[in-house]
Amino acid sequence: xxxxxxxxxxxxxxxxxxxxxxxxxxxxxxxxxxxxxxxxxxxxxxxxxxxxxxxxxxxxxxxxxxxxxxxxxxxxxxxxxxxxxxxxxxxxxxxxxxxxxxxxxxxxxxxxxxxxxxxxxxxxxxxxxxxxxxxxxxxxxxxxxxxxxxxxxxxxxxxxxxxxxxxxxxxxxxxxxxxxxxxxxxxxxxxxxxxxxxxxxxxxxxxxxxxxxxxxxxxxxxxxxxxxxxxxxxxxxxxxxxxxxxxxxxxxxxxxxxxxxxxxxxxxxxxxxxxxxxxxxxxxxxxxxxxxxxxxxxxxxxxxxxxxxxxxxxxxxxxxxxxxxxxxxxxxxxxxxxxxxxx
Amino acid sequence: xxxxxxxxxxxxxxxxxxxxxxxxxxxxxxxxxxxxxxxxxxxxxxxxxxxxxxxxxxxxxxxxxxxxxxxxxxxxxxxxxxxxxxxxxxxxxxxxxxxxxxxxxxxxxxxxxxxxxxxxxxxxxxxxxxxxxxxxxxxxxxxxxxxxxxxxxxxxxxxxxxxxxxxxxxxxxxxxxxxxxxxxxxxxxxxxxxxxxxxxxxxxxxxxxxxxxxxxxxxxxxxxxxxxxxxxxxxxxxxxxxxxxxxxxxxxxxxxxxxxxxxxxxxxxxxxxxxxxxxxxxxxxxxxxxxxxxxxxxxxxxxxxxxxxxxxxxxxxxxxxxxxxxxxxxxxxxxxxxxxxxxxxxxxxxxxxxxxxxxxxxxxxxxxxxxxxxxxxxxxxxxxxxxxxxxxxxxxxxxxxxxxxxxxxxxxxxxxxxxxxxxxxxxxxxxxxxxxxxxxxxxxxxxxxxxxxxxxxxxxxxxxxxxxxxxxxxxxxxxxxxxxxxxxxxxxxxxxxxxxxxxxxxxxxxxxxxxxxxxxxxxxxxxxx
Numbered sequence: 051x052x053x054x055x056x057x058x059x060x061x062x063x064x065x066x067x068x069x070x071x072x073x074x075x076x077x078x079x080x081x082x083x084x085x086x087x088x089x090x091x092x093x094x095x096x097x098x099x100x101x102x103x104x105x106x107x108x109x110x111x112x113x114x115x116x117x118x119x120x121x122x123x124x125x126x127x128x129x130x131x132x133x134x135x136x137x138x139x140x141x142x143x144x145x146x147x148x149x150x151x152x153x154x155x156x157x158x159x160x161x162x163x164x165x166x167x168x169x170x171x172x173x174x175x176x177x178x179x180x181x182x183x184x185x186x187x188x189x190x191x192x193x194x195x196x197x198x199x200x201x202x203x204x205x206x207x208x209x210x211x212x213x214x215x216x217x218x219x220x221x222x223x224x225x226x227x228x229x230x231x232x233x234x235x236x237x238x239x240x241x242x243x244x245x246x247x248x249x250x251x252x253x254x255x256x257x258x259x260x261x262x263x264x265x266x267x268x269x270x271x272x273x274x275x276x277x278x279x280x281x282x283x284x285x286x287x288x289x290x291x292x293x294x295x296x297x298x299x300x301x302x303x304x305x306x307x308x309x310x311x312x313x314x315x316x317x318x319x320x321x322x323x324x325x326x327x328x329x330x331x332x333x334x335x336x337x338x339x340x341x342x343x344x345x346x347x348x349x350x351x352x353x354x355x356x357x358x359x360x361x362x363x364x365x366x367x368x369x370x371x372x373x374x375x376x377x378x379x380x381x382x383x384x385x386x387x388x389x390x391x392x393x
Numbered sequence: 394x395x396x397x398x399x400x401x402x403x404x405x406x407x408x409x410x411x412x413x414x415x416x417x418x419x420x421x422x423x424x425x426x427x428x429x430x431x432x433x434x435x436x437x438x439x440x441x442x443x444x445x446x447x448x449x450x451x452x453x454x455x456x457x458x459x460x461x462x463x464x465x466x467x468x469x470x471x472x473x474x475x476x477x478x479x480x481x482x483x484x485x486x487x488x489x490x491x492x493x494x495x496x497x498x499x500x501x502x503x504x505x506x507x508x509x510x511x512x513x514x515x516x517x518x519x520x521x522x523x524x525x526x527x528x529x530x531x532x533x534x535x536x537x538x539x540x541x542x543x544x545x546x547x548x549x550x551x552x553x554x555x556x557x558x559x560x561x562x563x564x565x566x567x568x569x570x571x572x573x574x575x576x577x578x579x580x581x582x583x584x585x586x587x588x589x590x591x592x593x594x595x596x597x598x599x600x601x602x603x604x605x606x607x608x609x610x611x612x613x614x615x616x617x618x619x620x621x622x623x624x625x626x627x628x629x630x631x632x633x634x635x636x637x638x639x640x641x642x643x644x645x646x647x648x649x650x651x652x653x654x655x656x657x658x659x660x661x662x663x664x665x666x667x668x669x670x671x672x673x674x675x676x677x678x679x680x681x682x683x684x685x686x687x688x689x690x691x692x693x694x695x696x697x698x699x700x701x702x703x704x705x706x707x708x709x710x711x712x713x714x715x716x717x718x719x720x721x722x723x724x725x726x727x728x729x730x731x732x733x734x735x736x737x738x739x740x741x742x743x744x745x746x747x748x749x750x751x752x753x754x755x756x757x758x759x760x761x762x763x764x765x766x767x768x769x770x771x772x773x774x775x776x777x778x779x780x781x782x783x784x785x786x787x788x789x790x791x792x793x794x795x796x797x798x799x800x801x802x803x804x805x806x807x808x809x810x811x812x813x814x815x816x817x818x819x820x821x822x823x824x825x826x827x828x829x830x831x832x833x834x835x836x837x838x839x840x841x842x843x844x845x846x847x848x849x850x851x852x853x854x855x856x857x858x859x860x861x862x863x864x865x866x867x868x869x870x871x872x873x874x875x876x877x878x879x880x881x882x883x884x885x886x887x888x889x890x891x892x893x894x895x896x897x898x899x900x901x902x903x904x905x906x907x908x909x910x911x912x913x914x915x916x917x918x919x920x921x922x
Binding site for chain 2: 058
């Protein structure tokens with residue numbers, strides 16, 4: 051009788067195990083993927099694939115933030131000029147909570163010396179579109195932060211179960227499955243080499259001034275996650291820097307607010323909005339779209355400025371003479387940029 | 394708490410744990426508590442007094458009737474009364490019992506009628522008032538329609554009638570009876586259980602039996618597959634067609650076909666889920682479907698479709714009506730004035746019409762359901778009353794009735810009759826039904842099936858291929874079920890095959906099921922009754 055019961059229990063465990071394996075297999079297959087072409091992999095599934103393919107503890111700098119980050123910072127350009135290795139982890143309209151979760155995950159395999167946090171989303175108190183949240187969330191493992199997020203989401207659309215198990219959200223993709231979905235399951239996707247940046251030469255003339263001011267309110271939630279980022283960086287001995295990428299979608303009050311938080315947390319604050327001339331940005335040619343993102347020309351100028359800042363303030367080793375992988379990637383990257391230059 | 398929701402599965406898991414942690418003696422109490430919780434969560438707290446009132450009245454009245462019969466038996470036992478005196482005592486007690494019965498019926502059927510028909514009546518009263526004064530003074534907003542009222546009223550009324558007819562004795566414990574009425578697997582959408590079956594099931598020792606639990610889960614899986622993969626997918630197309638503007642006749646024909654499969658997989662899927670859930674607790678619920686699309690005649694169809702409702706009307710309406718004094722008098726009179734066959738015809742027609750009009754009204758109020766009742770009464774009357782003529786025609790045409798083709802023809806004919814019945818109610822009113830018929834006859838536009846129009850109703854070709862595959866599977870499983878128990882067959886197989894089938898079922902539901910964001914899982918069609 052006891053042997054029978056043991057057998058039944060064993061069978062039950064095997065059944066559950068097989069279920070779990072199959073569940074995660076199908077989840078990986080069915081979940082939405084943003085496998086973009088190599089030049090557009092920023093803030094997409096490819097960005098995480100590339101990040102995870104990097105050698106452990108090989109990064110010097112990490113850039114976090116919204117779409118301004120992946121349009122405005124070009125880590126390969128910085129590497130080319132200084133030999134400093136960097137990566138941009140940004141997402142469209144990414145709120146501080148998701149940025150924190152990104153950082154938490156990123157620091158599992160890398161311990162950069164510096165983390166730059168773009169403060170563009172300081173006042174975001176709205177939930178981003180569901181798909182944009184899934185872009186980030188679905189790449190993150192099950193952590194206490196993810197659980198917390200799942201049960202505190204303010205969106206009608208985002209159900210806890212969908213956040214924790216994207217299978218339930220994307221199960222109906224079965225009729226849209228393509229080659230990349232299967233390649234993704236088998237970890238067989240081509241590696242990319244643009245370090246989270248988005249290369250574009252689209253250009254639009256813009257005006258450069260503060261927006262008409264609005265009431266500045268820093269939500270408890272945002273402040274809490276900024277503090278958590280600071281704590282996490284302190285624990286790992288990482289220098290956190292707050293900065294604002296120069297884009298015209300910015301308010302004076304938010305700039306002041308960001309400065310206050312920086313002072314409160316004792317974090318350096320780089321307000322690059324005022325440095326447009328010093329960076330050398332041309333409002334006629336260096337922006338991709340009106341009032342928003344930098345294009346490749348602008349990104350190169352900003353990256354050069356940031357490279358100089360890092361070199362001036364921090365003593366980071368030039369990896370160019372020794373880092374074979376990055377040098378190879380740089381050659382491929384340069385070819386790609388050349389291809390993108392409008393003829 | 395919908396039965397296809399995660400909440401229900403969590404509820405079921407918790408109930409399962411609590412149930413099997415309780416001593417065997419008190420397991421029924423665990424079921425009672427969880428059933429009350431389920432009823433409140435699936436409906437509302439405000440519905441609870443209605444079910445308590447109905448079951449309370451029925452239980453008290455049945456108890457009084459039962460006591461009266463006991464008293465009568467006491468008086469008759471051992472006394473040296475003459476036959477006439479005994480008859481007088483019996484009649485006296487029968488009269489008293491009848492009075493109690495009538496009180497219970499008026500009360501409970503009254504609640505059912507008020508909740509179901511008031512809105513309809515108010516609508517007409519308002520129409521009359523509007524025509525006279527230009528304003529609609531009445532409101533029916535205050536009327537509550539408690540969850541599962543049609544089901545629990547019929548179950549409990551069946552019980553008191555059985556006690557009255559001495560089919561079995563009354564239940565002495567109210568809570569036991571209340572559990573029978575509110576038992577969560579059958580409260581929302583049936584099956585309409587008989588007390589002598591379900592009541593006894595709930596009374597037996599409910600012990601842990603892993604084989605039965607596995608069987609129950611397998612049945613639930615099959616039910617979820619039917620509901621989430623087939624019914625809710627078909628619902629996308631059917632709703633788009635019937636809720637929209639006018640469409641081509643060919644599209645309506647597809648919608649009619651889909652609608653027939655939708656309601657079958659929806660309702661039988663629900664029944665499988667709740668029967669499976671009940672089996673997990675060791676309680677067998679009655680079968681409600683027996684592959685109705687294999688039926689060769691309309692009466693056979695109704696013996697296979699919603700069997701517990703058909704059985705209820707047969708036992709508590711049709712038979713009492715047939716053997717009533719009124720019918721006997723009519724039979725005598727028509728035999729005299731018409732002929733032997735004419736007399737028989739009338740005695741068939743009246744109970745059939747009464748039964749089917751009532752069945753129609755049970756399904757819903759309004760002209761559509763009245764027309765539906767008349768439609769089926771007419772079909773059944775024709776098939777029963779003109780049986781000899783049909784046989785003559787078959788002989789005259791030299792049709793071989795023992796062939797597969799003839800059986801297939803009969804099945805398809807019955808299926809078409811069923812689609813005809815659905816056509817009266819599905820489009821949403823008799824006017825729309827006429828519009829659908831008109832378009833089928835005059836604007837068939839068959840090219841809509843091939844020029845891509847078919848894919849504009851929410852289902853693209855992979856979805857339609859999936860539907861075709863699922864219906865094929867449904868047909869295959871149904872054929873197998875006609876011969877043997879599929880679950881027993883599966884049990885005999887090697888573990889690899891058995892688990893492969895179970896995992897295939899689980900992941901088919903999880904992947905192909907219609908649920909989650911972007912889909913509003915359709916409520917079960919029969920839950921509205």
